[in-house]
Every structure is written in structure tokens, then in C-alpha cells.
Amino acid sequence: MLTRVDVELGTRAYPVLIGAGCLASLGETLRAHGLTQTNAFLLTNPQVGALYGLPAAQSLHDAGFQKVVRHEIPASEEGKNWEEFSKTCAALLEHFPDAGASPLVVLLGGGVVGDLGGFAAAVYRRGVPFVQVPTTLLSAVDSSVGGKVAVNFGGVKNIMGAFSQPKLVLCDLSLLRSLSPRELRSGAAEVIKYGGVCSASLFEQLESGALERLLSLDAETMVDIVSQCVRLKAAVVARDEFDKLGIRNVLNFGHTIGHALELSAHYDLTHGEAISIGMVAASGLAVELGVCSTVFRDRLTGLLKRAGLPVSYPGHEALFEPVLKALQLDKKFRNGKNLFVLPERAGAWRQAEDIPWGLVHGAIKSAIR
Template sequence: MTGPRRGDVVVGSGVLDQVGELLADRRRVAVVSQPVVADAYAATVCSALDAVRVQHELVLMGDGEQAKSLATVEDLCRRFARGGLLRNDAVVALGGGVVGDTAGFAAAVYHRGVDVVQVPTTLLAQVDSAVGGKTGVNLPEGKNLVGSFHRPVAVVADTRTLTTLPEREYRSGLGEVVKYALMPAGTAVAALLDEKTDAVLGRDPSVLSSLVRACVDIKLAIVDADPEERTGVRATLNLGHTFAHALETAGGYDLYHGEAVAVGLVFAGALAEALERIPAVDAARYRALPASLRLPVTVPNGDVLDREALLALIRRDKKAKGGITFVLPGARGLETVDDPPLAALHHAFDAVGVGG
């Protein structure tokens, strides 16, 4: 499977117009976006394509998880067809993870696959969804149930676009950044979070460029080692996610994805400590780091939650192969751990304020 390689991922402040050079050899490009993102950034992308004389059209889609659907994919593909998009043309996905996943999947299936350039405009999309090659949409029966691996030929992550993100959306993205900081390869990310906390919270585009670059490098190395999630290497990216998914599925807790991941990281640290995989001082870091970025470290109103019900949801997590599987730190780095003893799980539930 090809690209993107490190050099095909452009990260920086004000790099949006590089989309033009990257697609200069194309005949026609469909730029898929959402109204709020297009209002702010489509003009820059379209004039960069004009400058290299590439035909283009803007194709808008809806906002939110309900727009990440097969109906939207059909609508996008029909509009590609009406606009005359051919096999060797390309799609640009300009937006957050919803646009990236949906337009990426439409590109994967239109004409049996046309190239896509991901232009992520949320922090989550820049450090996570735009660079892994996973695309897909939701069904009423569940999230991300239909999709394909379709790696972008290039990624353009302009950190200046992050300045217009709603505050909570931005901070939620930091939950994924903290995940990288806690990974064995995450020392550069951790150093930036520790030393430049205020600049990170204040969205300084040049500090964010270093931060996003460091996260992307970790993700690319892991995805290159296991592009289609077959060997278990890619599963390490799910650090903090088992508990986060259970919280999200349980619903009603008003947590954004990255916020749920932040709590999930606290849970993973406490679980690893209870299993004597890491010392208490390391587990403390799993709480201190998200807290320093003003991310939640306990579940809001978690005392009313039922631990057994959450464990049942974890057992049903599609990434678990039956039983309960967590990605946990330990002496050999991150590993999957199956069916930890109940006493250790209760210690972790205590740590995130769930149940009694």
C-alpha cells in the first residue's frame, strides 16, 4: 500500500496553499468540505488550485456524525460524476474527521478509487484521523461500520486553521495529543506539552506545528509497521480508548471524544499500576498530563454509573476479541492485556470516579 510517507505530510503555519503544488499535475479536483470550514478556508485552497490551472469544484456536505453516512457518500459520488471527475482526478477533504472519513471513503469507492489529499482542520484530524488511511461512515447500527483503508497521497495540516476551532473542540483534540505523549515514542510530544503548556493552550501556530509534526511522526511509524491493523502494532494507538469507547457507548455523559480519551488514559494508568506493570509515579503522570491541559480526569457524575454495565460494554467493543482487552504500559512498552483481575479494574474505576 502506498503513501503518505513523511515527506508527503506537510505540517506548518500557513501551508494551506501548498495543496496547489501537490496537485499541479491533476486535471480536475473535487474539494469536499462543510459550510463553516469552507467559508473560512476554501477560497485559499481554490485559489491555490487556480494558480496551477487545475479545474476544481467545491462540494459541500453536512455537519456532525449523522452526515457521516452512506447517503452522503452517494450524494458526493453523484456530484463527482456530474462534475466530470475521472479516475485520475483527485478529491481534497477539507475539514475535520467527519469530512476526512466521509470524503476519504467516497474517494476510495468512486471509480473504484481516486486519490485523496487530506487537509485536516481540527486538531484531532491533524494528529489522528487524516494520517492513518482509515476511512468510513456510520450505519444506524453503529459507528464506522462501513469503510476501507485508503491512504491519502498527501496530507496538508495547516496549524493556523486551528485558531478558529471552538474552544472545547480544540481542547478535546488535546486528549489525543496526550495519548501520544504517554507512548514510548512520545518524549518529544511530552516535552512540548510540559515546556510550552501556555502556548499550546493559546494555540500558538508555530508551537502547534512542532506538536502536530511530532504526533504525526509517531502515527506514521506505527501505521507503516501495521497498515491494516493485522499484527497488533497498530492496536497500541488505542491506548486509553477501551474505556473511552465504553463511556461514549454508555452515552449521556456529555464528553467529547478526546475528553473521554483523557479519562480513559487515567483509567489505563491506574489499571497498569494495579497490575504492577508501572510504578505509582508513572501512573500519576497519566493523570497529571491531561489535568495540566484542563482535560477531565474523572467521569462527570461518575458515581451514578454502574461498573458492571461499563464492563459489559467493554466486552462488546468491536476491537476486543471477546473478553476484555486493554492497551497498557509496562516494562516492554505498550502491550495488549486480556481480562485483568476484577480487583485491578476496581482500582481503575476508583481512579476515574466511577461507581461505588
């Protein structure tokens, strides 16, 4: 049985289908949702491809996709760059030179495959349809939904990209069983983010044991928590698809210092680990500014620790300058200021663009000391 969450975007609306064991019927599901392309371009990475590439391709063939081309990019953040993007576009052009035979692009992987492949699909022939098949907890709850697609460029994260919505997201939770504990925890950081700033009830549920059940891959908890996160994200995206109204900024909680640290540490930290540290830093700022209580900051820090996530990156004082520099290259750096999402209490937030540099410096220093 599949749980369905709709991302309500008018003509660009699409369903997110969540279940266990549904990869085997990927092709059938795509056909049932009106995706009638003759061919498919399956983008993945060597790790995910080795585990799930064959069943995915088989299911596409069984559903009548005639030509299924598989292309791989390197695993992890190192694969999310202009060169791999360019190679992916070259593979699309090489295998599908005829406009009449344009493929459905199927993105089988975590956020890196989804972000890079979604961007390639968004610009190839000014846009070909794509679907997301997330294989990490992080991509299931966050990156596969919402249509932000991008690659890193010039030392800046996600600076080359587009808004382009998938036609469908199929999330097979049984694929998460092969994730390393570290990658699972990394996804839990985004789950805690949703609880922290979007939903007090999710936050409390995680505190009362759902976090541990999620990390131990309890089937019922996985469906429940992933679909709650997707619903929360879908609601935000539906109100601010193009990130113009400030509403979508909520999803950036922990990402200002988090992204800067992720880049400066040269990806020694996963995305989730970096934003875990970033959320602690942002809630520390919120406390200093009188926006949130120490009680909430400590609850948040406690939950992140329970998930096995780092709350600081000690012994890396040398990263102070690189982090500052990266902050100034952040996508949301505007008029000399960074945008911070500050938690107020569980499920509530506000943004701040005028935080004194002294406080920001202090927050960075405590994150890396």
C-alpha cells in the same frame, strides 16, 4: 517553509507537509506532487467551509483544476454516518459520472470529514485519489495520517471502513487558530497519548511547558509538536499498515473505554475528552495489574488536567450498562474479550486481552462516578 514527514509505505508512500499559511498554495502544492487530475471534489462541513472553503477552492482553480465541486456534511460526529456517506457518494456520482473525469478528493476538515471522505474516496469507483487537509489539532496529529477511513454504523464507531492512504497531507497550522478552546484541548488528548505510550521525551517536553505553549498556539511549538506526533504515527503505521501485527494497537491507548464512553454519552464528550477519560481508566487498570506505577498514572492524569481535559465523567452512573454494551461492540472485541493498551511507563506500553471483567467493571465505574 514546510516541514516534511514521509509516511514510508512503498508504493503507497506519501508526504505530510506541515506549515503555517500553506492553504493558499494548496493547488500549487498538489500539482508539485504530481497530482494531475483535471477536477476536484472538495469535502468539508459548513463551519470549516465558511472559514476556509473559498481560499481552498480558489487555490485549486488557480492551479488549473477546472471543475471544483464543494460538498458539505454536518459538523461534528453526527455527520459521520452512513446517510451522509451515501449522500457524499451520490454527489460524487452526480458531478463526476464520466470515469475519465474522476476528481481528486480534497478533505478539508477535522477527523469526521477526513474519515468519511476518505472512505467515500476509497470505494468510489473502487478508489479515487484523495488528499487530507486537516483543520483540527486532532486531525493534524492523528486522523489525517495512516489511512484508516470509516463511518459509524449500527451504533458502533468506525465499523464500516477501509484502509486507504491519502496521496498527500497538507497541514496548515494557521487554520487551528479558529478552533474553539474545547476542540483544541480535544486534540491535545491525542498529543498526550503519543507522549504517554510512544515517546518519553515528548511526554517530558509536554510536562515541562510545551503543553501550555501548544494550547496557546505558539507557532514554533505547534510545528515542533505536530511534526513529532506525525513522525511517531508514521513510524507505527509504516510497521503495521493494516493493523495485523499488534504494533498499531498502541494508537488505541485510551480508546477502549474511551470509544465506549464517547458512544454511550451520545457525543456529549468530544473524541479527545472521551479518550482522556479512557487513558486515565487504562492507566488505573495498569496500576491494578502491577504493569505501571501510581507515579506514572498520576503524571499522566496531571498532564491531562493541565490541558483542561476531563479525567472522569462524574454523575453518569446510569451509563454503566450502555458502556459495557458498547465495549462488546468495539471493533477490537474478540472471543469475548476487549483489548486494552496499558502504559508501563512514559513511552512504553503493552497490550492485554485477558483483564478480568471485575477489574474492567471497576475501571468503568470509577470513570463515571
